[in-house]
Amino acid sequence: MKLKLMAACALAVLACAAPAAAQPKPTAADAKAFVTNAEAQLDKVNAFANRAQWVRANFITEDTQWLEAKANAEQNELVTRLATEAAKFNGVATDPVTARKLKLLKLYLVSPAPNRPGAAEELAGLVTKLDSTYSSGKFPYKGKPITLNDAEAVMAESRDPAELKAVWEGWHGTAKVMKGDYARFAALSNEGAVGLGFKDTGALWRSNYDMDPDAFAAETDRLWTQVEPFYKNLHCYVRARLNEKYGDAVQPKTGPIRADLLGNMWAQTWGKIYDVVQPKTVSSSYNLDKLLQDNGYDPVKIVKTGEGFYSSLGYAPLPQTFWERSLIVRPKDREVVCHASAWDLDDKNDIRIKMCTKVDGEDFRTVHHELGHNYYQRAYQAQPTLFRNGANDGFHEAIGDFAALSASTPTYLNQIGLLQTVPGADEDIPFLLKMALDKIAFLPFGLMVDRWRWEVFAGEVKPEQYNDAWWALRLKYQGLVPPGPRPADAFDPGAKYHVAGNTPYTRYFLAHIYQFQFHRAACAQAGWKGPLHRCSVYGQKAVGEKFEKMMALGQSQPWPQTLAVFSGETRTDASAVAEYFKPLDAWLKVQNKGQQCGW
Ligand code: X8Z
Numbered sequence: 001m002k003l004k005l006m007a008a009c010a011l012a013v014l015a016c017a018a019p020a021a022a023q024p025k026p027t028a029a030d031a032k033a034f035v036t037n038a039e040a041q042l043d044k045v046n047a048f049a050n051r052a053q054w055v056r057a058n059f060i061t062e063d064t065q066w067l068e069a070k071a072n073a074e075q076n077e078l079v080t081r082l083a084t085e086a087a088k089f090n091g092v093a094t095d096p097v098t099a100r101k102l103k104l105l106k107l108y109l110v111s112p113a114p115n116r117p118g119a120a121e122e123l124a125g126l127v128t129k130l131d132s133t134y135s136s137g138k139f140p141y142k143g144k145p146i147t148l149n150d151a152e153a154v155m156a157e158s159r160d161p162a163e164l165k166a167v168w169e170g171w172h173g174t175a176k177v178m179k180g181d182y183a184r185f186a187a188l189s190n191e192g193a194v195g196l197g198f199k200d201t202g203a204l205w206r207s208n209y210d211m212d213p214d215a216f217a218a219e220t221d222r223l224w225t226q227v228e229p230f231y232k233n234l235h236c237y238v239r240a241r242l243n244e245k246y247g248d249a250v251q252p253k254t255g256p257i258r259a260d261l262l263g264n265m266w267a268q269t270w271g272k273i274y275d276v277v278q279p280k281t282v283s284s285s286y287n288l289d290k291l292l293q294d295n296g297y298d299p300v301k302i303v304k305t306g307e308g309f310y311s312s313l314g315y316a317p318l319p320q321t322f323w324e325r326s327l328i329v330r331p332k333d334r335e336v337v338c339h340a341s342a343w344d345l346d347d348k349n350d351i352r353i354k355m356c357t358k359v360d361g362e363d364f365r366t367v368h369h370e371l372g373h374n375y376y377q378r379a380y381q382a383q384p385t386l387f388r389n390g391a392n393d394g395f396h397e398a399i400g401d402f403a404a405l406s407a408s409t410p411t412y413l414n415q416i417g418l419l420q421t422v423p424g425a426d427e428d429i430p431f432l433l434k435m436a437l438d439k440i441a442f443l444p445f446g447l448m449v450d451r452w453r454w455e456v457f458a459g460e461v462k463p464e465q466y467n468d469a470w471w472a473l474r475l476k477y478q479g480l481v482p483p484g485p486r487p488a489d490a491f492d493p494g495a496k497y498h499v500a501g502n503t504p505y506t507r508y509f510l511a512h513i514y515q516f517q518f519h520r521a522a523c524a525q526a527g528w529k530g531p532l533h534r535c536s537v538y539g540q541k542a543v544g545e546k547f548e549k550m551m552a553l554g555q556s557q558p559w560p561q562t563l564a565v566f567s568g569e570t571r572t573d574a575s576a577v578a579e580y581f582k583p584l585d586a587w588l589k590v591q592n593k594g595q596q597c598g599w
């Protein structure tokens with residue numbers, strides 16, 4: 001009995017006060033040995049968990065959910081135990097690499113489990129179930145059940161407000177079954193975060209940016225202030241055009257925009273309604289959706305084209321196994337997680353993507369986005385386990401978007417034979433408007449998703465307030481309202497993948513700023529003298545080489561130093577966003593004359 005207690009104490013150092021006096025003080029060498037051993041254990045548990053996750057995401061069944069939850073629980077238990085044990089080196093003067101690894105160990109899990117029997121299993125079970133429920137969500141429409149993909153196509157293409165409202169409400173209704181599980185999941189995740197010394201799960205997430213968590217929150221406020229005026233100009237312009245199209249009864253001239261009119265289920269990108277809001281005086285001579293379709297592109301050809309862009313920067317081709325093992329098209333015969341993702345199964349060369357690719361401009365860009373994750377994973381492969389990650393998670397999301405900024409230019413589309421004639425400067429405004437409908441419209445959404453979760457994890461928003469708090473933030477940041485009153489049992493946050501799938505979201509807000517910083521730095525390196533939005537670094541091997549140097553560093557040092565390696569800058573800075581969109585902002589201000597902007 002006594003022995004058993006001792007063993008339990010050794011595993012849970014923090015919970016046991018008594019044995020401390022008897023133990024010799026750990027040394028720096030002990031700390032180094034500890035992290036080396038921890039990394040070996042992580043490699044082992046991850047190899048199994050990665051496979052289980054891949055299989056569940058590609059074949060959602062009762063059994064694969066069971067297997068994934070078991071693997072994730074084991075991974076979670078191991079990491080939580082290691083992170084707890086790491087505390088015994090607090091105050092030990094370790095070398096800087098070991099010190100960083102000890103810190104990263106505590107930040108490794110998105111949702112650590114409470115350190116008590118059964119908790120990791122319960123948490124992992126909820127995480128798998130929420131993600132699977134979202135991914136297999138369907139609702140009846142015109143007499144048959146439709147998937148999110150079908151619903152998204154209606155949101156993008158329909159211009160009938162009644163139809164948009166019905167489909168929007170149908171999809172959002174699928175999330176209400178998740179509310180109870182989400183509340184339980186949040187409580188467990190918080191208990192785990194507190195066990196590791198964080199205030200709550202939100203504080204854990206905010207601690208992963210090489211600065212104090214409160215300073216990071218303030219940093220996101222600062223960045224939002226930099227871009228908010230531009231978002232408001234875009235909102236104002238788009239609202240006026242929607243009002244012209246749909247009339248006062250559907251979209252009033254003043255106040256917020258109806259969330260189902262913007263071409264996207266979450267109103268996070270608005271590019272699909274370019275036809276509704278396009279400039280009246282000058283039109284765009286091409287439509288990327290149409291170019292891809294007319295030129296016989298299929299999903300695999302889009303991925304090959306994406307690979308071609310990265311090859312032009314000097315990167316080695318994707319391995320043969322990428323093509324054999326990736327999921328590129330939605331299978332008809334089974335449930336899968338269609339939300340796009342990029343995987344590294346073995347930290348060697350087994351990289352893959354998994355997405356239900358459509359042949360359109362949106363997925364042309366998403367393919368570049370996903371491949372960016374894969375090229376990053378490959379670049380930092382030689383780093384030790386705990387450094388095999390993005391400099392921060394915003395970097396990971398920005399790599400592929402940076403590539404897509406060049407790959408979206410008419411110059412590039414012409415170089416790869418998609419576009420016959422490169423339009424002149426007279427088409428700058430249509431081009432920039434299309435880009436802003438995706439990149440600028442996204443910014444407040446990129447911010448508000450985690451503002452909501454930060455409030456939930458901090459206990460400021462209780463389960464009965466989940467939906468109202470969500471819409472308060474949707475209104476505050478995005479200036480949006482739902483198409484009609486929401487039912488009392490609605491759980492609209494759960495209708496967004498990253499909430500159901502427990503993926504932090506501030507990373508995308510950051511990425512929407514970093515990608516323009518990378519782009520500006522890359523164009524300067526390439527000697528580009530023209531406007532930023534017309535620059536493409538396709539084929540610029542020297543740029544690729546320098547970018548690779550940054551990527552290869554992974555998470556081995558604080559991100560500001562890593563940013564400096566490529567761009568010479570040490571801060572996140574939206575001035576590159578402003579520079580890229582400057583001509584459009586000026587144009588929007590003229591269009592908005594006489595309007596009462598804001599909401
Ligand atoms: O989730 C993604 C990627 C996978 S990491 C497709 N994105 C966010 C979203 O879809 O909500 C990319 C941009 C924002």
Ligand code: ZN
Nearest residue numbers: 369373396397
């Ligand atoms: Zn991504």
